[in-house]
Amino acid sequence: MKLFLREYLGFICIYFFNFIFLLIFYNNIGGFESITNIFYFIFITTFIMTGYLIYKYYKNKKMYCILNNPPDQIEEYLCDIGNDSNAQQLENLFKKQYSLYQGEIQNYVKKQKQHLVFMNHWVHQMKTPISVIQLIIQENEDEPYIINIRDEIDRIQNNLNTALYLARIDNFEHDFKVETVDLKVLVFDVVNNLKRVFIKKHIYPEVKIKSSFFVQTDFKWMKFVIHQVIINAIKYSSENKKVSIEIYEKYDSSIVKIKDEGVGIPKTDIKRVFEPSYTGENGRVFGESTGMGLYIVSEVCKRLGHKIEIESEVNKGTIFKIIFKKFR
Incomplete structure (x- = not known):
């Protein structure tokens, strides 16, 4: 109701200004023959304005409810919000924004999948040279520097596993048993x-x-x-x-x-x-x-x-x- 009154406040002010102006104007030129005619004029004009405002309010009530209490789910914005031209335009705007939003989400999901594929491929590619290094280590275990190399390989493997699990965390529901x-x-x-x-x-x-x-x-x-x-x-x-x-x-x-x-x-x-x-x-x-x-x-x-x-x-x-x- 506050949004409705705020929207039509200018209209109500103009109506009352016009109402007072006509009342004074016709009274000065002798347009009202009796007090009954004055009350009749007031009743008719007030009734017409009130009826028009009530009609506009109930026609756009859904729109005002949505604007005053925004939904928690984006899909709820796609509901019917009225037959008024402004409500129809707003409904079309919501649908357009939802379509753009879904497009952005799909692009994001696509990029995430590409990133996941890349990370999985990269980690597995890195494991191949690590396996080769481990074979070389086994063949040269007597060398004094081998211990340090083995420690660094362990660190690399740990970091690769962390990267792999991090990449998979967003698709966790597809990768657990x-x-x-x-x-x-x-x-x-x-x-x-x-x-x-x-x-x-x-x-x-x-x-x-x-x-x-x-x-x-x-x-x-x-x-x-x-x-x-x-x-x-x-x-x-x-x-x-x-x-x-x-x-x-x-x-x-x-x-x-x-x-x-x-x-x-x-x-x-x-x-x-x-x-x-x-x-x-x-x-x-x-x-x-x-x-x-x-x-x-x-x-x-x-x-x-x-x-x-x-x-x-x-x-x-x-x-x-x-x-x-x-x-x-």
């Missing part, structure tokens, strides 16, 4: 893959898992998640420290707890570590952080229905908890 996974097997698999990194950094992995814990998740994606968290724990720990991995049950959940004795995360950074490209104070100090690893970890857990929690204290260490709801 929920199955029954033994967390004990998963954790030991990750720890064994990282044994050279533990040895190089002189960090002891303390695994406290006495039995199997079965959960519903995707093995490949969760392997990346746990791998990324442990890699971070190693990266930000000094020599002769330990990284402990524990699995336990609490209430209706199975929890993977990864605790390090590293530099910890400042309170100003702890709420933002899962944001994309956010490196924080530690990333600037250590200089190797891309800010994407924990973002992918957070997104994967969210999309698989798991929770991830973080506790940290500067110079004392960090605790990551990945929480899996028990399936029934």
Whole structure:
């Protein structure tokens, strides 16, 4: 109603000005013979104006409702908003904008698919020379420089995997398979893959898992998640420290707890570590952080229905908890 009154305020003002002018004009020239004629004139003109405004209001009511309370979904703008010429023009404008929007979305989706294909192709192309280098390493294991080359190859592979998983995260629903996974097997698999990194950094992995814990998740994606968290724990720990991995049950959940004795995360950074490209104070100090690893970890857990929690204290260490709801 406010929009309607605002639109026709000028019309109402002109009407009343014209009404007063005619009333005074006809009264001065003797046009009204009695008080009854004056009231009749007032009634007729007011009735005509009121009827016209009521007609216009109800004809454009849908349009005013949409303008006053915009819909939450863009498809809702495509509904019928009235028969008035202005309403029809506005409806056509919404349809044109929706068509342009859909065109932009399709172009974006096409570019995303092209980017994904490129990233997958590029990563697999990069893995070929890495495999060749690994064969050369095996043939020259006695050389003193081989250890350093192997460490750098491991770093390259880790970064390539991060790039590959980041490229696939937007198409996550097409690239995951929920199955029954033994967390004990998963954790030991990750720890064994990282044994050279533990040895190089002189960090002891303390695994406290006495039995199997079965959960519903995707093995490949969760392997990346746990791998990324442990890699971070190693990266930000000094020599002769330990990284402990524990699995336990609490209430209706199975929890993977990864605790390090590293530099910890400042309170100003702890709420933002899962944001994309956010490196924080530690990333600037250590200089190797891309800010994407924990973002992918957070997104994967969210999309698989798991929770991830973080506790940290500067110079004392960090605790990551990945929480899996028990399936029934």
